Amino acid sequence: MITFGAPRIEEDEIRAVVRTLRSGWISKGPRATDFETAFRRYERAKFAVSVNSCTAALHLALVAAGIGEGDEVITTPLTFCATANVVMHVGAKPVFADVKRSSMNIDPEAIRKSITRRTRAVIPVHLAGRPCEMQAILSIARKHKLTVISDCAHAIEATYHGTKVGSIGDVAVFSFYATKNLTTGEGGMITTNHSRLARVMALDSLHGLSRHAWQRYSNKRPIHYSVVRPGFKYNMTDIQAAMGLKQLEKIERYLKIRERIWTQYDEAFASLPVVVPAPAERGTRHARHLYTLLLNLEHLRKSRDEIRVLLLKEGIGTGVHFVTLHREPLFKRVFGYRRGDFPNAEWISERTLSLPLSAKLTPSEVRRVIAAVTRVIRKVER
Numbered sequence: 001m002i003t004f005g006a007p008r009i010e011e012d013e014i015r016a017v018v019r020t021l022r023s024g025w026i027s028k029g030p031r032a033t034d035f036e037t038a039f040r041r042y043e044r045a046k047f048a049v050s051v052n053s054c055t056a057a058l059h060l061a062l063v064a065a066g067i068g069e070g071d072e073v074i075t076t077p078l079t080f081c082a083t084a085n086v087v088m089h090v091g092a093k094p095v096f097a098d099v100k101r102s103s104m105n106i107d108p109e110a111i112r113k114s115i116t117r118r119t120r121a122v123i124p125v126h127l128a129g130r131p132c133e134m135q136a137i138l139s140i141a142r143k144h145k146l147t148v149i150s151d152c153a154h155a156i157e158a159t160y161h162g163t164k165v166g167s168i169g170d171v172a173v174f175s176f177y178a179t180k181n182l183t184t185g186e187g188g189m190i191t192t193n194h195s196r197l198a199r200v201m202a203l204d205s206l207h208g209l210s211r212h213a214w215q216r217y218s219n220k221r222p223i224h225y226s227v228v229r230p231g232f233k234y235n236m237t238d239i240q241a242a243m244g245l246k247q248l249e250k251i252e253r254y255l256k257i258r259e260r261i262w263t264q265y266d267e268a269f270a271s272l273p274v275v276v277p278a279p280a281e282r283g284t285r286h287a288r289h290l291y292t293l294l295l296n297l298e299h300l301r302k303s304r305d306e307i308r309v310l311l312l313k314e315g316i317g318t319g320v321h322f323v324t325l326h327r328e329p330l331f332k333r334v335f336g337y338r339r340g341d342f343p344n345a346e347w348i349s350e351r352t353l354s355l356p357l358s359a360k361l362t363p364s365e366v367r368r369v370i371a372a373v374t375r376v377i378r379k380v381e382r
């Protein structure tokens with residue numbers, strides 16, 4: 001079985017984690033601080049805050065930006081539910097704006113049309129690792145005084161006209177979930193160039209305490225902390241950070257491996273009734289997180305979900321990114337979204353299929369994926 005999104009974990013990560021376990025300090029401490037420094041340097045951002053998930057990072061960003069009851073936050077319906085759930089956590093309304101079919105990313109024009117006097121922020125998601133049209137988005141945000149929280153869960157390595165996605169907009173958030181380009185099992189990071197936002201998010205990531213445990217317990221004399229904000233328990237641990245530091249050292253090497261697999265897939269699937277992902281837009285670097293085929297359903301006798309079952313029988317795990325959020329019961333019930341509201345997102349949602357794309361894949365596994373996809377698609381072709 002080729003598992004979808006299997007992480008590549010090597011002996012040096014295992015040794016680093018064991019060293020941390022033996023060090024006597026396993027919660028947020030020196031390793032997490034080192035990881036924050038290394039990560040903010042990689043993203044060329046001024047500040048970084050390590051947290052226990054990207055969901056926590058999104059929540060902290062909204063709180064720090066002062067978004068709450070009665071506010072509206074514009075985002076894409078083609079994302080993981082966390083992006084919109086956190087908007088509800090702060091009492092605001094997620095307002096979806098449709099995507100472009102070619103990039104699958106939020107359409108700046110749709111953002112513009114969705115702005116009301118309640119709009120306070122926009123959360124562009126760099127889906128699959130493809131950077132959004134940030135120039136247009138930033139210019140709309142500036143005009144309407146909106147905070148830009150960039151969901152970079154898929155896009156650690158992505159750049160937009162020479163700038164890392166982690167240093168564009170007001171706040172950028174990253175995921176280190178098991179399937180991500182860099183993993184710490186679970187984990188996340190926030191980067192920003194705003195010192196005030198960085199300070200507030202760092203405080204809120206650990207109960208709103210003025211000092212974190214490492215500073216309180218490791219000094220020669222006891223130091224007291226003050227509770228300065230009603231914070232959360234969102235900090236990363238040193239165990240996660242030890243793994244993250246090693247993964248970050250390999251991030252560019254692993255990207256090259258995924259780029260090679262990407263090219264092999266593009267060539268292998270060119271003659272099938274599918275659409276391979278569009279090339280990266282000029283001046284951008286795609287982080288190659290997800291290889292998403294669009295099935296040409298008009299020329300196939302089976303649905304995407306039936307094709308997934310056939311692939312599973314061939315031992316190939318696949319993913320769907322994503323079932324569009326406005327069709328989920330929560331967003332239908334609470335906000336009254338309906339089929340037809342976001343036609344491009346719906347069109348993609350019905351036919352998108354993510355294939356295994358991991359630095360862990362061996363050349364023979366890549367050949368197996370190609371052979372199985374070709375066999376299954378040919379079998380169900382009209």
Ligand SMILES: Cc1ncc(COP(=O)(O)O)c(C=O)c1O
Nearest residue numbers: 053054055080082153175176177
């Ligand atoms: C686009 C996007 N945003 C946010 C998240 C949430 O990340 P995490 O699982 O680290 O909370 C995910 C997770 O898959 C995601 O795909």
